[in-house]
Amino acid sequence: MPQLRQPRPLNAAAGSAGETPSVDVIDSSYLESLLGYNARRATLTVIEVFLETMAPYQLRPVDFSVLSLIAHNPGITSRQLCTTLGILPPNLVGMVNTLEKRELISRQPHPRDGRATGLHLTQSGEKLMRDAEATAAELEAGVAARLSPSELRTLIRLLKKIYQPA
Amino acid sequence: MPQLRQPRPLNAAAGSAGETPSVDVIDSSYLESLLGYNARRATLTVIEVFLETMAPYQLRPVDFSVLSLIAHNPGITSRQLCTTLGILPPNLVGMVNTLEKRELISRQPHPRDGRATGLHLTQSGEKLMRDAEATAAELEAGVAARLSPSELRTLIRLLKKIYQPA
C-alpha cells in the first residue's frame, strides 16, 4: 500500500543517470484531472454502497433498474427495457426469468402485438419496490452526504449533459 | 425502440380493471433522479468515446491509467499500481506482460526490495503516452463540449467528493 504521509527518501524519484528510481508516494494528480477517471471511480463507489445497502432485497443495480421501470411503466416489454437501459436482449432473458421465479413480476400477453410480452409487478413485487425505492433514497443521501442538496442537483444535471448531449 | 414524440394511444397505461396496459413512451424520470444511475450512464458514455478515440493507440482505459501512472511515477511497483487503481494483483499480471511485449514498458529490479519490480516507460512508451495524453485532453473537451470550463471543474470536484469522502 502506498504510504501517504511519510517524507520521500533521498533516492526516491531521483532520476539521475545510473540510478534506478522508486517511489514511495504515488502521484495520481494527472489521472484525477480527467473526467473519465473521476466518473468511473465515483460510479464504482456508488455501486459498492448500493450492493451493501440493497443486500436485504437481493437486488443488483440492474435488477433495481428493471423493476423500477416496470413499476413506473406497467406493461413495458423486454425490448423496451433493453433499449432504455442499454442491455442486450439475450442478457435480459435470464434476469426476467429470475424475477418471475421470485414472483416479483408476471408476464402478460401484449394487447396489440402477439410477439411481445407485457411485464407487470406482482403484489409482492410492488411491496418490495416500495421498500427498495425508499432505501435507495436513503442510500443516495448517505453517498452524497458531503454534498449540499444544491450540489447534488448540480452534479446530476452535469452528468446528464454528458450522456444526454442532445 | 420506444417512440419518443408520438401521442399516447387511448389504451396505453390505462390501468382500468380487466385491461392489459401497455406503454408507448417510457417514463424513466425516477431512475434519472438517482445519482447512481446518472453516474453509470455518464461513465459508460465517456468509456465508449475513449475506446473509439484511443483505438489508434490500442489502449483501453485501464491500460492508459497504468501507463500514465508509470509515466508520472517511474519505478512504481505492480503492487502500488493495484492499490492506486483498485485492480487485483492477479488481474494486473497479464496487462503488464502485454505492455512489456509491446515494448512500451520495461521491468527493472527494485533498488531496495528484492521481491518487487520497478516499472518504467521505454522510449517508445514515452512517445506513445505523450501522444495519448494529448489525445485524451481533446477527448475530454469533446465529451464535455456542452459544459463550460467552469462546469467541468465543478463536475470533477463533486465527483471527487463522492469517492474521496475523507
Add this chain to the structure above:
DNA sequence: TATTGTTATACTCTATAACTATA
C-alpha cells in the same frame, strides 16, 4: 421482410486460492 423473444456460445472483466521468492 422486419421485429420480439429466445438459445447457445464466446469473450472480457473481476474475484479467490495457493504457490515462490524475498523481507
Add this chain to the structure above:
DNA sequence: TATAGTTATAGAGTATAACAATA
C-alpha cells in the same frame, strides 16, 4: 510471519449469431 509477484481457475458481465413466432 508477512509481502510482491505469479499461476490457475471460477464467476459475473457483455457480445454476436441464429432460430421460431408474429408483424
